Amino acid sequence: MIELAVLGLLRENPRHGYDLKQRCSEILGPLWGVSFGSLYPALKRLERGGAIEIVEAIDDDGLAPVAPLPATGSLSGDLAAARRRRRPLTGRRNRKAYRITEHGVETLHTLLVTDDDSAADDRTFSLKLAFCRYIDPAERLSLLEARRAHLTSRLSRARRGTTTARTNDRYTRSLLDYRSRATEHEVAWIEELITEERSARGVDRPEGATA
Numbered sequence: 001m002i003e004l005a006v007l008g009l010l011r012e013n014p015r016h017g018y019d020l021k022q023r024c025s026e027i028l029g030p031l032w033g034v035s036f037g038s039l040y041p042a043l044k045r046l047e048r049g050g051a052i053e054i055v056e057a058i059d060d061d062g063l064a065p066v067a068p069l070p071a072t073g074s075l076s077g078d079l080a081a082a083r084r085r086r087r088p089l090t091g092r093r094n095r096k097a098y099r100i101t102e103h104g105v106e107t108l109h110t111l112l113v114t115d116d117d118s119a120a121d122d123r124t125f126s127l128k129l130a131f132c133r134y135i136d137p138a139e140r141l142s143l144l145e146a147r148r149a150h151l152t153s154r155l156s157r158a159r160r161g162t163t164t165a166r167t168n169d170r171y172t173r174s175l176l177d178y179r180s181r182a183t184e185h186e187v188a189w190i191e192e193l194i195t196e197e198r199s200a201r202g203v204d205r206p207e208g209a210t211a
Contacts, residue, residue: 001124002034002042007051007100007108008131014055014099017043027130028123043098051104055097113139119146137201144197148190155183 005024009015015023017039024034046052100108112135118124125147132140158180 001127002038003046003051004108004111004124004127004131005034006039006042006046006098007104007111008127008134010052010098010100011105011108011131011134014097016095016097020098027127029126046104047098049103049107050101051107052098052100055099056095108134112143115146119143119150137197141194141197141201144190144194148187148194151183151187151190155180155187158183 002024005027006020009020009023017036020043021034021036021039024039028034043052047054108131112128112131116124118128125143128143132143135143158176
Protein backbone atom coordinates (compact mmCIF):
# COMPACT_ATOMS: atom_id res chain seq x y z
CA MET A 1 0.00 0.00 0.00
CA ILE A 2 2.85 2.41 0.77
CA GLU A 3 4.49 1.60 -2.56
CA LEU A 4 1.24 2.53 -4.32
CA ALA A 5 1.05 5.83 -2.45
CA VAL A 6 4.70 6.69 -3.15
CA LEU A 7 4.48 5.91 -6.87
CA GLY A 8 1.23 7.83 -7.20
CA LEU A 9 2.71 10.91 -5.53
CA LEU A 10 5.93 10.74 -7.54
CA ARG A 11 3.85 10.40 -10.71
CA GLU A 12 2.79 13.99 -10.03
CA ASN A 13 6.32 15.34 -9.48
CA PRO A 14 9.60 14.52 -7.66
CA ARG A 15 9.46 14.78 -3.87
CA HIS A 16 11.76 14.36 -0.89
CA GLY A 17 11.12 11.99 2.00
CA TYR A 18 9.47 14.44 4.39
CA ASP A 19 7.07 15.68 1.71
CA LEU A 20 6.17 12.10 0.81
CA LYS A 21 5.44 11.31 4.45
CA GLN A 22 3.18 14.33 4.83
CA ARG A 23 1.27 13.67 1.62
CA CYS A 24 0.87 9.96 2.40
CA SER A 25 -0.62 10.84 5.77
CA GLU A 26 -3.02 13.29 4.10
CA ILE A 27 -4.24 10.68 1.63
CA LEU A 28 -4.51 7.81 4.10
CA GLY A 29 -6.01 9.97 6.83
CA PRO A 30 -4.99 10.75 10.42
CA LEU A 31 -5.78 7.26 11.74
CA TRP A 32 -3.28 5.62 9.38
CA GLY A 33 -0.27 7.90 9.57
CA VAL A 34 2.85 6.79 7.72
CA SER A 35 6.09 6.69 9.72
CA PHE A 36 9.61 7.18 8.41
CA GLY A 37 10.28 3.65 9.65
CA SER A 38 7.87 2.28 7.05
CA LEU A 39 8.42 4.89 4.33
CA TYR A 40 12.18 4.67 3.83
CA PRO A 41 12.31 0.86 3.53
CA ALA A 42 9.58 1.17 0.89
CA LEU A 43 11.63 3.79 -0.96
CA LYS A 44 14.67 1.49 -0.90
CA ARG A 45 12.62 -1.40 -2.28
CA LEU A 46 11.26 0.74 -5.09
CA GLU A 47 14.73 2.09 -5.88
CA ARG A 48 16.26 -1.38 -5.99
CA GLY A 49 13.44 -2.49 -8.28
CA GLY A 50 14.07 0.38 -10.67
CA ALA A 51 10.69 2.02 -10.09
CA ILE A 52 12.16 5.26 -8.69
CA GLU A 53 15.53 7.02 -8.76
CA ILE A 54 17.28 9.55 -6.55
CA VAL A 55 17.81 13.17 -7.51
CA GLU A 56 19.32 16.03 -5.53
CA ALA A 57 16.97 18.79 -4.39
CA ILE A 58 18.94 22.05 -4.10
CA ASP A 59 18.35 25.76 -4.60
CA ASP A 60 18.41 27.05 -8.19
CA ASP A 61 21.64 28.96 -7.48
CA GLY A 62 23.26 26.06 -5.64
CA LEU A 63 23.26 27.92 -2.32
CA ALA A 64 21.62 26.99 0.93
CA PRO A 65 19.60 29.69 2.71
CA VAL A 66 20.74 30.68 6.19
CA ALA A 67 19.20 33.01 8.72
CA PRO A 68 20.22 36.71 8.31
CA LEU A 69 22.79 37.95 10.79
CA PRO A 70 22.19 41.07 12.89
CA ALA A 71 24.02 44.30 12.06
CA THR A 72 27.39 44.65 13.80
CA GLY A 73 27.55 48.44 13.79
CA SER A 74 30.64 48.61 11.55
CA LEU A 75 30.96 48.62 7.76
CA SER A 76 33.54 45.83 7.69
CA GLY A 77 31.46 43.73 10.07
CA ASP A 78 28.27 44.18 8.04
CA LEU A 79 30.07 43.23 4.81
CA ALA A 80 31.38 40.07 6.43
CA ALA A 81 27.92 39.24 7.70
CA ALA A 82 26.45 39.73 4.21
CA ARG A 83 28.96 37.30 2.75
CA ARG A 84 27.92 34.71 5.32
CA ARG A 85 24.16 35.04 4.75
CA ARG A 86 24.34 32.45 1.95
CA ARG A 87 27.05 29.89 1.55
CA PRO A 88 27.66 27.11 -0.97
CA LEU A 89 25.43 24.10 -0.47
CA THR A 90 27.60 21.10 0.35
CA GLY A 91 26.66 17.53 -0.48
CA ARG A 92 25.86 16.94 3.17
CA ARG A 93 23.16 19.62 3.12
CA ASN A 94 21.51 18.46 -0.09
CA ARG A 95 18.05 17.03 0.44
CA LYS A 96 17.64 13.68 -1.27
CA ALA A 97 14.60 13.61 -3.53
CA TYR A 98 13.00 10.86 -5.57
CA ARG A 99 11.37 10.69 -8.97
CA ILE A 100 9.48 7.95 -10.76
CA THR A 101 10.99 6.07 -13.71
CA GLU A 102 9.28 4.65 -16.80
CA HIS A 103 9.30 1.28 -15.08
CA GLY A 104 7.70 2.94 -12.07
CA VAL A 105 4.92 4.35 -14.22
CA GLU A 106 4.19 0.84 -15.50
CA THR A 107 4.32 -0.55 -11.96
CA LEU A 108 1.88 2.10 -10.74
CA HIS A 109 -0.57 1.23 -13.50
CA THR A 110 -0.35 -2.47 -12.62
CA LEU A 111 -1.01 -1.75 -8.94
CA LEU A 112 -4.01 0.42 -9.80
CA VAL A 113 -5.74 -2.09 -12.08
CA THR A 114 -4.85 -5.38 -10.36
CA ASP A 115 -8.01 -7.06 -9.11
CA ASP A 116 -6.91 -7.91 -5.57
CA ASP A 117 -10.27 -7.39 -3.83
CA SER A 118 -9.13 -3.88 -2.99
CA ALA A 119 -12.71 -2.63 -3.30
CA ALA A 120 -13.39 -4.31 0.04
CA ASP A 121 -10.52 -2.57 1.83
CA ASP A 122 -11.24 1.06 2.71
CA ARG A 123 -7.62 2.25 2.68
CA THR A 124 -6.59 0.51 -0.51
CA PHE A 125 -9.67 1.71 -2.34
CA SER A 126 -9.05 5.28 -1.16
CA LEU A 127 -5.47 5.11 -2.46
CA LYS A 128 -6.54 3.76 -5.83
CA LEU A 129 -9.25 6.39 -6.14
CA ALA A 130 -6.74 9.15 -5.33
CA PHE A 131 -4.62 8.15 -8.35
CA CYS A 132 -7.20 6.68 -10.70
CA ARG A 133 -6.70 9.60 -13.11
CA TYR A 134 -3.70 7.62 -14.30
CA ILE A 135 -5.85 4.77 -15.62
CA ASP A 136 -8.36 4.81 -18.45
CA PRO A 137 -12.14 5.39 -18.03
CA ALA A 138 -13.09 1.72 -18.36
CA GLU A 139 -10.63 0.76 -15.62
CA ARG A 140 -11.90 3.55 -13.35
CA LEU A 141 -15.48 2.43 -13.90
CA SER A 142 -14.58 -1.15 -13.05
CA LEU A 143 -13.01 -0.01 -9.76
CA LEU A 144 -16.04 2.09 -8.82
CA GLU A 145 -18.54 -0.64 -9.67
CA ALA A 146 -16.59 -3.17 -7.60
CA ARG A 147 -16.67 -0.75 -4.66
CA ARG A 148 -20.42 -0.23 -5.08
CA ALA A 149 -21.03 -3.98 -5.04
CA HIS A 150 -19.02 -4.32 -1.84
CA LEU A 151 -20.80 -1.42 -0.16
CA THR A 152 -24.21 -2.73 -1.13
CA SER A 153 -23.38 -6.05 0.49
CA ARG A 154 -21.99 -4.27 3.57
CA LEU A 155 -25.14 -2.17 3.86
CA SER A 156 -27.36 -5.23 3.66
CA ARG A 157 -25.43 -6.89 6.48
CA ALA A 158 -25.49 -3.71 8.58
CA ARG A 159 -29.27 -3.38 8.22
CA ARG A 160 -29.81 -7.01 9.20
CA GLY A 161 -27.57 -6.48 12.22
CA THR A 162 -29.53 -3.41 13.30
CA THR A 163 -32.83 -5.26 12.93
CA THR A 164 -31.80 -8.43 14.73
CA ALA A 165 -29.60 -6.86 17.42
CA ARG A 166 -30.79 -8.17 20.76
CA THR A 167 -29.76 -5.36 23.03
CA ASN A 168 -31.44 -2.80 25.19
CA ASP A 169 -28.38 -0.59 25.15
CA ARG A 170 -29.26 2.52 23.16
CA TYR A 171 -25.59 3.30 22.54
CA THR A 172 -25.01 -0.01 20.81
CA ARG A 173 -28.16 0.48 18.73
CA SER A 174 -27.04 4.01 17.89
CA LEU A 175 -23.64 2.73 16.74
CA LEU A 176 -25.22 0.12 14.47
CA ASP A 177 -27.55 2.74 13.03
CA TYR A 178 -24.65 5.12 12.43
CA ARG A 179 -22.77 2.46 10.48
CA SER A 180 -25.78 1.86 8.27
CA ARG A 181 -26.22 5.57 7.58
CA ALA A 182 -22.51 6.04 6.85
CA THR A 183 -22.58 3.19 4.34
CA GLU A 184 -25.74 4.59 2.73
CA HIS A 185 -23.98 7.91 2.29
CA GLU A 186 -20.95 6.28 0.69
CA VAL A 187 -23.14 4.25 -1.67
CA ALA A 188 -24.81 7.47 -2.85
CA TRP A 189 -21.39 9.07 -3.35
CA ILE A 190 -20.11 6.13 -5.39
CA GLU A 191 -23.29 6.20 -7.48
CA GLU A 192 -22.56 9.84 -8.33
CA LEU A 193 -19.00 9.01 -9.35
CA ILE A 194 -20.22 6.14 -11.54
CA THR A 195 -22.77 8.39 -13.23
CA GLU A 196 -20.12 11.03 -13.90
CA GLU A 197 -17.67 8.44 -15.22
CA ARG A 198 -20.22 6.94 -17.58
CA SER A 199 -21.15 10.35 -18.94
CA ALA A 200 -17.48 11.17 -19.53
CA ARG A 201 -16.53 7.93 -21.31
CA GLY A 202 -15.10 8.58 -24.71
CA VAL A 203 -14.17 12.14 -23.70
CA ASP A 204 -12.12 11.90 -20.54
CA ARG A 205 -8.57 10.59 -20.76
CA PRO A 206 -6.14 9.79 -17.95
CA GLU A 207 -3.44 12.40 -17.34
CA GLY A 208 -0.25 11.70 -19.22
CA ALA A 209 -1.97 9.30 -21.61
CA THR A 210 -1.45 9.56 -25.32
CA ALA A 211 -4.07 9.29 -28.02
